[in-house]
Amino acid sequence: MTEVFGTNNGTIFQSDAERCWFVDFGGKMARFDYRNLLKLRKAVYNVDIEGILLDGSKSPDVEIIFICACDHCYVLTLLQIIALKEILEGTFVMLDLNNIINDRLNRIYA
Numbered sequence: 569m570t571e572v573f574g575t576n577n578g579t580i581f582q583s584d585a586e587r588c589w590f591v592d593f594g595g596k597m598a599r600f601d602y603r604n605l606l607k608l609r610k611a612v613y614n615v616d617i618e619g620i621l622l623d624g625s626k627s628p629d630v631e632i633i634f635i636c637a638c639d640h641c642y643v644l645t646l647l648q649i650i651a652l653k654e655i656l657e658g659t660f661v662m663l664d665l666n667n668i669i670n671d672r673l674n675r676i677y678a
Contacts, residue, residue: 573658577651580605580659593652598640607635609656615649 569581569590578593589600591608600608611633620629631649633642644652 573655573662575651575655575658577648578655580655591655593655594642594644594648596640600638600640604635604638607638608633609660611635612649612653612656617646617649620646 569583572580572582572589574580574592578591581590581592583590586599587601589602589605591598591600591605615631615633620631629646631644631646633644633649635641642648642652
């Protein structure tokens with residue numbers, strides 16, 4: 569497994585041998601294919617953190633992140649959502665950076 573991005577709160581790994589991604593977050597290691605990793609990113613990005621913080625009601629600041637066709641479910645506080653969002657953002661930035669570097673190297677040697 570190759571570490572793609574990590575913080576003190578968690579890490580995302582890529583496994584070429586198993587053709588999947590592992591998200592180590594909240595004391596749990598979850599396996600995702602690329603499509604479900606994209607769904608996780610979308611679900612986390614769709615949480616209106618600012619709206620929840622500005623909401624004056626006494627509702628709990630807990631969100632349930634559930635992805636269809638996936639065995640994993642996250643019950644997260646707002647701080648955990650922010651931490652998971654940071655990990656996902658970093659992962660996809662690293663993937664974009666890798667694509668840019670490969671593209672530039674292929675242009676140089678082509």
